[in-house]
Amino acid sequence: MGIVIAIDGVVGAGKSTTARLLAQRLGYRHLDTGAMYRALTLAALRQQVAPVAGAALETLLGQLRIDLEPNGRVRLDGEDVSEAIRQPQISRAVGAYADLPLVRLAMVEEQQRLGAAGGVVAEGRDMASVVFPRAELKVRLVADLEERVRRRFRELSAKGVHTSLEQVRADIRRRDQQDLERDYGASGPPAGVLEVDTTGLSIEEQVARLAALARQRGA
Numbered sequence: 001m002g003i004v005i006a007i008d009g010v011v012g013a014g015k016s017t018t019a020r021l022l023a024q025r026l027g028y029r030h031l032d033t034g035a036m037y038r039a040l041t042l043a044a045l046r047q048q049v050a051p052v053a054g055a056a057l058e059t060l061l062g063q064l065r066i067d068l069e070p071n072g073r074v075r076l077d078g079e080d081v082s083e084a085i086r087q088p089q090i091s092r093a094v095g096a097y098a099d100l101p102l103v104r105l106a107m108v109e110e111q112q113r114l115g116a117a118g119g120v121v122a123e124g125r126d127m128a129s130v131v132f133p134r135a136e137l138k139v140r141l142v143a144d145l146e147e148r149v150r151r152r153f154r155e156l157s158a159k160g161v162h163t164s165l166e167q168v169r170a171d172i173r174r175r176d177q178q179d180l181e182r183d184y185g186a187s188g189p190p191a192g193v194l195e196v197d198t199t200g201l202s203i204e205e206q207v208a209r210l211a212a213l214a215r216q217r218g219a
Contacts, residue, residue: 001219002028002119004134005210009141011175012148014198018141018206019123020072025211026121026219032068033111033124033131037098038085039066039076040107044097051096061106083159090182091171095178101109125179128190136217138192139210144199148172 005022009015016032023030043064045047049056067075073082084090097103111131115122122131128138143151147171156163193212198206211219 001117003025003136003214004115004118004132005137005139005214005217005219006132006135006138007121007141007210008121008128009139010127010143010148011172012033012152013141013143014151014201014206015123015141016205017203018198018210019121021120021203021207022210022214026214027119028149028219029114029120031111031120031124032072032074032124033107033122033127034094035074035164036066036107036111037103037177038090039074039081039095040103041090041094041097042081042085043076043095045093051100054102054149057097057100058102061103067081068202078212086155086159088156088161088163088167088171091175094135095175095182099182113148125182128193133190135172137214137219138190138194139141139213140193140194141206142199145169145172147199190204 005028007015007019019032020030022028040061041069044051044057044060049060051057056095064079069075073080075081108131109216111122113198114120115132119182124131128135149165149172152172153163153165153168156168196206196209201209
């Protein structure tokens with residue numbers, strides 16, 4: 001048992017790492033909803049199922065098994081795809097699948113099931129507005145664009161992905177615009193969301209700040 005913590009935010013603000021480490025600190029489950037959409041996208045691209053292929057996509061959704069492990073690893077039908085789903089080509093394609101009502105309905109239902117008992121840190125773009133609108137703690141992480149670019153570039157370089165700062169900046173700007181235009185199905189802006197600016201903060205400082213907020217809410 002425990003509270004539900006919903007973490008939203010812009011690309012490169014540190015959502016995934018902060019959410020995972022916060023969950024570890026609190027002894028909670030980390031629900032990386034973005035990883036679920038990315039895993040679906042990877043499977044669809046591998047099987048050449050286009051976003052417009054409704055029947056084929058519905059079949060794929062019914063067959064997939066996506067497991068989010070406590071250590072942060074992501075498995076797709078038993079295969080560790082933790083690195084594969086973070087590749088730039090997946091980042092560019094995921095929106096086309098995640099925007100589909102068919103996909104969102106299936107994913108949101110599964111996410112709500114996983115978080116029903118509480119004791120979860122749920123991270124994703126619609127956590128506070130659609131999936132867990134009654135979460136005890138709702139946080140939105142933001143950061144300066146150039147810091148986000150540097151963080152993302154270092155992350156990709158560490159994984160052996162060859163790119164440039166210019167390409168990373170363009171990708172983040174495109175993702176920011178897509179997020180602004182995306183309809184997540186909420187009736188309005190989520191209430192009670194606390195904005196935390198992570199510019200200049202280390203991951204440990206981000207986790208400590210959110211852990212303090214969580215304890216104030218009863219975690």
